[in-house]
Amino acid sequence: MENFTFYAPTYFVFGRDAEKETAKYVKRFGGKKVLIHYGGGSVIRSGLLACVKDGLDSAGIPYVELGGVQPNPRSGLVYEGIELCRKENVDFILAVGGGSTIDSAKAIAAGAVYDGDFWDYYQGKIVEEALPIGTVLTISAAGSEGSPDSVITNDNGMFKRGATGEALRPKFTILNPALTQTLPPYQTACGISDIIAHLYERYLTNTKEVEVTDRMIEALLLTMIHEGPRAMEDANNYDARANIMWAAMMAHNNSCGVGRSQDWTSHDIEHELSALYDCAHGAGLAVVMPAVFTYNMEHNIMRFAQMAVRVWGCQMDFEHPEKTAKAGIEALRQFLISIGMPKNFAELGAKEEDIEKLAHTACYGDVRNGTLGGFVELHQDDVENIYRLMI
Ligand code: NZQ
Numbered sequence: 205m206e207n208f209t210f211y212a213p214t215y216f217v218f219g220r221d222a223e224k225e226t227a228k229y230v231k232r233f234g235g236k237k238v239l240i241h242y243g244g245g246s247v248i249r250s251g252l253l254a255c256v257k258d259g260l261d262s263a264g265i266p267y268v269e270l271g272g273v274q275p276n277p278r279s280g281l282v283y284e285g286i287e288l289c290r291k292e293n294v295d296f297i298l299a300v301g302g303g304s305t306i307d308s309a310k311a312i313a314a315g316a317v318y319d320g321d322f323w324d325y326y327q328g329k330i331v332e333e334a335l336p337i338g339t340v341l342t343i344s345a346a347g348s349e350g351s352p353d354s355v356i357t358n359d360n361g362m363f364k365r366g367a368t369g370e371a372l373r374p375k376f377t378i379l380n381p382a383l384t385q386t387l388p389p390y391q392t393a394c395g396i397s398d399i400i401a402h403l404y405e406r407y408l409t410n411t412k413e414v415e416v417t418d419r420m421i422e423a424l425l426l427t428m429i430h431e432g433p434r435a436m437e438d439a440n441n442y443d444a445r446a447n448i449m450w451a452a453m454m455a456h457n458n459s460c461g462v463g464r465s466q467d468w469t470s471h472d473i474e475h476e477l478s479a480l481y482d483c484a485h486g487a488g489l490a491v492v493m494p495a496v497f498t499y500n501m502e503h504n505i506m507r508f509a510q511m512a513v514r515v516w517g518c519q520m521d522f523e524h525p526e527k528t529a530k531a532g533i534e535a536l537r538q539f540l541i542s543i544g545m546p547k548n549f550a551e552l553g554a555k556e557e558d559i560e561k562l563a564h565t566a567c568y569g570d571v572r573n574g575t576l577g578g579f580v581e582l583h584q585d586d587v588e589n590i591y592r593l594m595i
């Protein structure tokens with residue numbers, strides 16, 4: 205295991221009606237003037253936004269609002285949010301919604317206290333200062349509710365890039381699984397796919413002797429394989445939703461990623477697809493993951509075989525472990541298809557003729573240096589080959 209530091213100070217409030225306590229936590233973490241940030245309207249329709257505003261009104265905490273965050277959140281709205289915060293002397297950002305809303309809130313929080321262009325953070329500058337952020341989560345997926353990361357698409361060139369920094373970890377997060385019961389099945393499935401991807405990105409490591417985090421990842425994957433279909437079958441299954449919600453947070457707050465190298469190839473390759481075609485991140489990952497794993501399998505067959513046996517229940521073939529490794533990747537692919545995820549480029553709305561451009565942007569776009577991948581170092585031709593496996 206490698207040396208590491210780990211500090212994840214988010215205060216979690218979990219369970220039915222938890223959103224009614226939002227104002228209490230805004231106050232506890234020093235919010236005196238709040239920006240409420242939300243998406244395309246689901247929180248209006250569900251009554252969640254009204255509930256949160258009622259709470260702030262009762263607590264005497266003033267607020268301004270900025271809605272309209274799109275899935276794959278855009279830089280344009282971030283600039284608008286930064287201006288609004290400065291004009292209104294906002295000192296606390298409250299994200300009410302999904303990962304896109306939380307990521308946009310994080311970008312605003314960092315940009316509002318920074319003299320330069322907030323995009324600097326999405327080109328590699330670490331976020332050391334930001335306004336405090338609280339979140340009320342409505343979809344189990346991205347894990348942004350407990351992560352120090354934010355992913356934004358730049359309108360200028362449609363690059364999708366991430367920023368990171370401990371200052372971006374939410375001060376508190378409200379998790380009421382019942383709030384996810386209004387999700388359309390497709391979005392529930394996209395969330396399941398993304399959670400699984402966050403676990404694979406950490407499992408695919410070159411670090412030896414990481415049994416504790418291997419076992420944590422396997423446990424979370426087994427939970428998703430059990431609970432995912434239950435939530436798909438019955439959208440109102442609170443217990444399935446609750447287990448998925450906590451798994452999503454655990455999968456990405458990095459408690460199971462410490463002390464080991466991580467991969468993130470599937471994410472980098474997917475981000476180009478959601479930037480260009482505006483597909484859902486989880487749907488893109490469902491197509492990308494089997495292709496990336498098939499391409500990289502030879503690098504460490506035993507790691508894929510271990511996953512196949514421990515998580516997917518495959519029989520170990522000691523003479524031909526590559527067969528076991530392949531069976532595990534196929535089991536993942538079939539699972540994702542079974543919950544309604546797309547299986548190839550066409551179903552995602554992606555085009556074969558864009559492959560060279562996609563691979564070039566993944567490797568060289570914005571501030572990239574020509575390679576990607578923490579498990580296997582990949583170059584543009586490798587990335588093109590991986591995209592071709594998705595056709
Ligand atoms: O915009 P509204 O109207 O709220 O509708 C949303 C949106 O259309 C809807 N939705 C959310 N909760 C709902 C609901 N509809 C009905 N009932 C509810 N309870 O679902 C749609 C998707 O929402 P979005 O926030 O985009 O989903 P998600 O949480 O999957 O976030 C995706 C974004 O997170 C980024 C992705 O790249 C993508 O841009 N990621 C962020 C990470 C991070 N910050 O740590 C890590 C991830 O790997 C990921 O890259």
Ligand code: ZN
Nearest residue numbers: 346398401485
């Ligand atoms: Zn993801």
